[in-house]
Amino acid sequence: MSTALVWLRRDLRLADNPALAHACAHHAQVVPVFIWAPDEEAPWAPGAASRWWLHHSLAALADALAARGSRLLLRHGPTLQALLALAAETGAGAVYWNRLYEPAITARDSAVKAALRATGLRAESFQAHLLWEPWTLASGAGEPYRVFTPFWKAASRAPVALPRPAPDARPAPAAWPASVPLATFGLLPRLGWDTGLRAAWTPGETGALARLGAFTDAALARYRDERDRPGRAGVSRLSPHLHFGEVSPRQVWHAVTTACAGAPLEHPGGEAFLRELGWREFAHHVLFHFPHTAEQPMQERFARYPWAADATAELAAWQRGRTGYPLVDAGMRELWTSGWMHNRVRMLVASFLVKNLRIPWQQGARWFWDTLVDADLAANSLGWQWTAGCGTDAAPYFRVFNPQRQGEQFDADGRYVRRWVPELAALPERWLHAPWTLPTDEQARTRFVPGLSYPRPLVDFAASRAAALAGFEAIRAGAAP
Known part of the structure; x- marks a missing residue:
C-alpha cells in the first residue's frame, strides 16, 4: 500500500493544493506534515506577527484535516532529517510539496529534493503559490522584467488555470506517527500584545474564503474609486491569506473573473484589483531573478546615499x-x-522614513517584517525600494509624499485618523491633518494643545524634503556622501 508525505509550508489549505491533490490521487495513504525550521529561512525567518498568524493557520488546517479523517503532523527541523525520519516511520516512498521562491527557501528546497532522491525516494514539487512562475515570463530579449507595465502586459495575456477542488478523500495511514504539540513551536507571544490581531483577523482557509467572498460581493464594484481611502472598507485585505496560502491566487483570479461576468480586465474594479495581484507576481519575479534586492538596492548608486548620522x-x-x-x-x-x-498609507510612512527622516529603507523593511501579518519578502522588498526610489520600476527619487496633503486628499473626512489617533478626534477637519496650526481659540474650545496633547512635527516637511533631494542629487552626480 503506497504512502506519500505532503510537506506543507505556506499552502495551508485543502482546495487548489496541487501537492495534496497529487498525493491523494496516486497513493493509498497520505501523511500531511508541517516542519518548523526557521533557521533555514535566515536571515528572513518569520517575524512576530507572522508567527502569530502561522500558529492559528496551522490550528485551522489541523481542524479541517481532522474533520475529513486525516491529521496534520507537526515536527521540528532540520527539514531533511525530519522528512527522512517520517518516511522511515511510515514507509513512504514519495514526498510532495508546493514551490516557494525566496532565495534561502529555494536553495534549501533544491538541496532537500536532491538528498531525498539520492535515498531512492520520489520527490516532486508543484506550482501553487503564484499564477506565473518567475522563469516563465521574459522580455523580448529573453531577460527578466525590471519594469511592471511590460511585465503585466505579458502576464495578463497568459492563461490562468482553473483552481482545483479539495480532494474528496484523505487516505490515512493505519497508525499515525507521533506529532509534536503546536505550542512547542513557540509561535504565540509571551506577552499579550495580540489582542488587536485577534479582533481583526480569522486565519485559516475558511476565513480566507469568507473574506474573498465578501470582497467580490461588495467592495470589488467600487474598488477602483475607494482603494486609496484608508478610512473605508474598499480593499480586499486578502494579503495575509495569500501569503500563507490559505487561498490560492488562482482562486482569487477566477473569483474576480466570475464576479466581473467573465471579463475582469474590462471591468474597472476587476482590472484595478487584478493589476494589484499582478504586482504580487512581479515582486516574486524580481526577487527570484535579483535575490540581493531583499537587502541591497537594485540601483547600486543608492548604496552611497548620505543617510542621517544618528536617527535613533x-x-x-x-x-x-x-x-x-x-x-x-x-x-x-x-x-x-x-x-x-x-497600502496608500504604507507608501506614505515609507516615504516619510526614507525621505524626511533619511533613515535607510532597510530599517523600515525590517520593522514591517516583524509587525505585518502579511510580511512577504518579495512584496516588502519591492515596496520599500519602489518608495525609496532605488529599485526596479521605482517611483521617481524626487517624489516625496506630503503627509498633510495625503491626509487631506485621501482621508478628507478624518475617519481613519480619528480612529487610530484618538487624541485628535475632537479637531475640526480643517485642522485635523495639520494640528500644529490649530488657532488659539480652537485650542481652548477643543482642549487640545499642540505639543502637549499630540506631538509637534518631528521634522519640517519642506526642509527635510530639500535635504533628501540634495542627497539624491549628490549620488546622481557621483559625489561621495
Missing part, C-alpha cells in the same frame, strides 16, 4: 506613531494594533 530617536518615534503627522501616525498605530496597514 526619530526611528523610535516613527515606530510608535509619534511623528506629529497624523496620517503617518495613524498608519503606524494601525500596524502595531492590527498587524496590517492600508
Whole structure:
C-alpha cells in the first residue's frame, strides 16, 4: 500500500493544493506534515506577527484535516532529517510539496529534493503559490522584467488555470506517527500584545474564503474609486491569506473573473484589483531573478546615499506613531494594533522614513517584517525600494509624499485618523491633518494643545524634503556622501 508525505509550508489549505491533490490521487495513504525550521529561512525567518498568524493557520488546517479523517503532523527541523525520519516511520516512498521562491527557501528546497532522491525516494514539487512562475515570463530579449507595465502586459495575456477542488478523500495511514504539540513551536507571544490581531483577523482557509467572498460581493464594484481611502472598507485585505496560502491566487483570479461576468480586465474594479495581484507576481519575479534586492538596492548608486548620522530617536518615534503627522501616525498605530496597514498609507510612512527622516529603507523593511501579518519578502522588498526610489520600476527619487496633503486628499473626512489617533478626534477637519496650526481659540474650545496633547512635527516637511533631494542629487552626480 503506497504512502506519500505532503510537506506543507505556506499552502495551508485543502482546495487548489496541487501537492495534496497529487498525493491523494496516486497513493493509498497520505501523511500531511508541517516542519518548523526557521533557521533555514535566515536571515528572513518569520517575524512576530507572522508567527502569530502561522500558529492559528496551522490550528485551522489541523481542524479541517481532522474533520475529513486525516491529521496534520507537526515536527521540528532540520527539514531533511525530519522528512527522512517520517518516511522511515511510515514507509513512504514519495514526498510532495508546493514551490516557494525566496532565495534561502529555494536553495534549501533544491538541496532537500536532491538528498531525498539520492535515498531512492520520489520527490516532486508543484506550482501553487503564484499564477506565473518567475522563469516563465521574459522580455523580448529573453531577460527578466525590471519594469511592471511590460511585465503585466505579458502576464495578463497568459492563461490562468482553473483552481482545483479539495480532494474528496484523505487516505490515512493505519497508525499515525507521533506529532509534536503546536505550542512547542513557540509561535504565540509571551506577552499579550495580540489582542488587536485577534479582533481583526480569522486565519485559516475558511476565513480566507469568507473574506474573498465578501470582497467580490461588495467592495470589488467600487474598488477602483475607494482603494486609496484608508478610512473605508474598499480593499480586499486578502494579503495575509495569500501569503500563507490559505487561498490560492488562482482562486482569487477566477473569483474576480466570475464576479466581473467573465471579463475582469474590462471591468474597472476587476482590472484595478487584478493589476494589484499582478504586482504580487512581479515582486516574486524580481526577487527570484535579483535575490540581493531583499537587502541591497537594485540601483547600486543608492548604496552611497548620505543617510542621517544618528536617527535613533526619530526611528523610535516613527515606530510608535509619534511623528506629529497624523496620517503617518495613524498608519503606524494601525500596524502595531492590527498587524496590517492600508497600502496608500504604507507608501506614505515609507516615504516619510526614507525621505524626511533619511533613515535607510532597510530599517523600515525590517520593522514591517516583524509587525505585518502579511510580511512577504518579495512584496516588502519591492515596496520599500519602489518608495525609496532605488529599485526596479521605482517611483521617481524626487517624489516625496506630503503627509498633510495625503491626509487631506485621501482621508478628507478624518475617519481613519480619528480612529487610530484618538487624541485628535475632537479637531475640526480643517485642522485635523495639520494640528500644529490649530488657532488659539480652537485650542481652548477643543482642549487640545499642540505639543502637549499630540506631538509637534518631528521634522519640517519642506526642509527635510530639500535635504533628501540634495542627497539624491549628490549620488546622481557621483559625489561621495
